[in-house]
Amino acid sequence: MNHEYGRWPESVWTSQELDWKQAERIIAGVDVGTTSTQAVILRDGKLFGYASIRTGADFAGAGEKALKLAMGEIGMRREDIAAIGGTGFGKRNIGFADRLFDEVSCCMKGARYMFGPEVRTVVDMGGQTVKAIRLFDWDRVRDFMFNDKCATGEGRSLEALCELLHVDITEIGPKSLEAEKDPEPVSTTCWTFANTETLGLFGRPEFKSEKLSEAEIYASHLFAYSWRILGVIGRLSSLEVGEIRIDGGLGLTGGLAKNPGITKRIERDLGVEAMKSDIDPMLCGAIGAALLAC
């Protein structure tokens, strides 16, 4: 009865194979975002542990909790970590961090770690911001763009939609891909209107020229997301007249990168396949913070 449809699964993992006591250097990164908080532990450059939890209003507490979870119950103490980097909207609340870094630099560094040297454009699709970043050299930012008002295309709005529709946030993306063809997108500007419009498609299908299936309604909604995110990428892409083109490999990170209903549509409209990584895309910022701190 109390199922929270918009609640994405929190995750915690600590390596059981590697012995942290044998490590030459352990570093950590904490990314306190508006919606989610991640902490990662890197043991000699390898991912050793992580936690991804919801932030809430207590930024300091969320950072503490995530780091504690990432350290696992293996006797590791904060003093065993050589350097801790902090980032994210709530970074100033991470009192235990040795250094703080801006989100764009962390995304750049984390994406290099996750996708390797081929990645040249990173699109970080978070809870309340979408950032598109162009990289050059090994660890330099050429240019970046953020989304501006209003809020369609952000993770938080998708959580709200799933609560409204009673559809699980992990299922809406795959279900939307069952549609043979994307219908027109719902509002690409205001997420409240986008959500209301989507509800309306369920409630009053007779106002549409043809009735849309459930999959098509989800497709219509997520098409609006990818449309809006492509707008941010477009501002960053080549400014020659014509289609949106991006340089080199594309890395998608952030919570929305886990939603194939959004990533597949971005890939389709950009005409490129996003690079793959075994690492959870939500960890990108925290990994970057750890690497920058060392």
Next chain:
Amino acid sequence: MDFTKRINDRHEYAKAWKARTGGKVLGYFEETFPEEIAYAAGILPVRILAEAKPDCLSDKWIYGACFPAKAMINQFLQGEYDYLDGLVNVEGCQWIFNAYEVITNNKPELFKHYLFSPDYTDSKTSKDVFRSELAIFRGLMEQLSGNKVTDEKLDEAIEIYNKNRFLLRRLCELRRADRPKIHGSEFMDLVLLDQVTDKAEMNEFLERFIEEVEDREPGPDRIRLMLIGSETWNSELERMCEKLGADVVIDELDNGTSYFWNTIYPQRDRLMAIALRYLNRPHNPVKDNNWRRRPEQIFELSEDYHVDGAIIAKQIYCHLHGTDNYMVWKLLRERNIPYHYFERDMFVPEEETELRLEAFLNMVRGGITRLAGWHKKAKI
């Protein structure tokens, strides 16, 4: 010197000026308003500065406009500008024109005039057209004030206004230094104050102020930024840059440097001299039709002031700057000037804006050898 307080006290200042001189006070919106003619008639021209205040009135009249236009309507409907004797709008931004219409419909007691100014500023007929508009305007100013606007009066006004521009340009030159003695926020406040103060008084103040600034120690070595985009009515953004280790050393805003940049070249036909000054102002999105020379002008300023990067801050719903954006981005990118673009309204949301500026400044720092090692000392 607390310029912010003086800007906030501008209504009291204008009321006191009126009581002291017995003259009329005329509000205007656009920087293309030929203040000299009003001043020559003994009228005090004051620019309407939009201020963010609780607003439940403007939506009824103008829904969906840019925030400054709505804020101006709100201020008038709240009675803040009741001391004004008249209001003039010069052909320019459509939102501001709509605000002017709403205000004058609600305040019929105000003297009102819509002054036509060609958008094609250097077509064959534009100077003659604008001169003839100025001749009509001179007659209206004589009627409003009861004073004759003679050539001698115009000469006096032109001299005072040219001196004011010269003094502001002199201050601006001090920002060209490697370590400027005056920061972007202070300068922006000063320019805003200039637009609501009697220029003769302002000139006296500026002369003293320049001496004071010249005696200051050079400021810290900071990232040098240029501010591009829609008009702003406060210096919040400049202050935020300073807090983060950067300084806005030059801007191209209509109510920033573009307000005072060029002077009037005297000629026998005073009205033509004034017309040419206003037609030849720095290019802005609304008066640059066909040619689109603004991006090149931005580049020249950025070179002159040795900027490391640019911030483009556009008022949300400002369609004029929205259209120009693409050309400005393209040129800055081609010339390797890093920039960051964002949209704002009357407020600068602190967390969100700081987050972006920090990232942008770190990006710029990465490319500056002059500041090598700077980031290691800085606590972000």
